[in-house]
Amino acid sequence: MERYFENFANATARVSGSAAAFLLCVVVVLVWAGSGPFFHFSETWQLVINTGTTIVTFLMVFLIQNTQNRDSEALQLKLDELIRSSQAENEFMGIEKLTDQELADLHKRCMASADRVHARLSRLAAERESRGLPGA
Incomplete structure (x- = not known):
């Protein structure tokens, strides 16, 4: 049926x-x-x-x-x-079953990680630029 x-x-x-x-x-x-x-x-x-x-x-x-x-x-x-x-x-598997608060906490953690990566990339670009290297 x-x-x-x-x-x-x-x-x-x-x-x-x-x-x-x-x-x-x-x-x-x-x-x-x-x-x-x-x-x-x-x-x-x-x-x-x-x-x-x-x-x-x-x-x-x-x-x-x-x-x-x-x-x-x-x-x-x-x-x-x-x-x-x-x-x-693998901890991201099944996150659709989390509560709204758990999803918000996970989102904050992901955004903090992304901010750290962006900051690191900015520092590397600044270092390359200060050394006069291409790709900055």
Whole structure:
């Protein structure tokens, strides 16, 4: 059942994100708007579009969330594999599961490390320049 839903969610997301689906929705809205005078712009006429769009939006939220969750998980797994197979620090694997505070602390640590590297590069460039070496 789960696999069927995943396939359905993927297919629906692919179709609903197409130009044809957008144009179909534009046509539906234009037909609805054009029928307004025929129905004397009644409350029922308004209710038709409101109900239709509410139902579609409600259902699409779940389908889009499903595809986003799987895409996000797949991306995290790919990044974890790149980290694991490289010389990067393995502690970064799975950091998407950290709390906001833990992520903020890790960000501060990374920024401090980047600042140290930038300072070192600036010192090296200044030394090269003072010696008249190229590449400064």
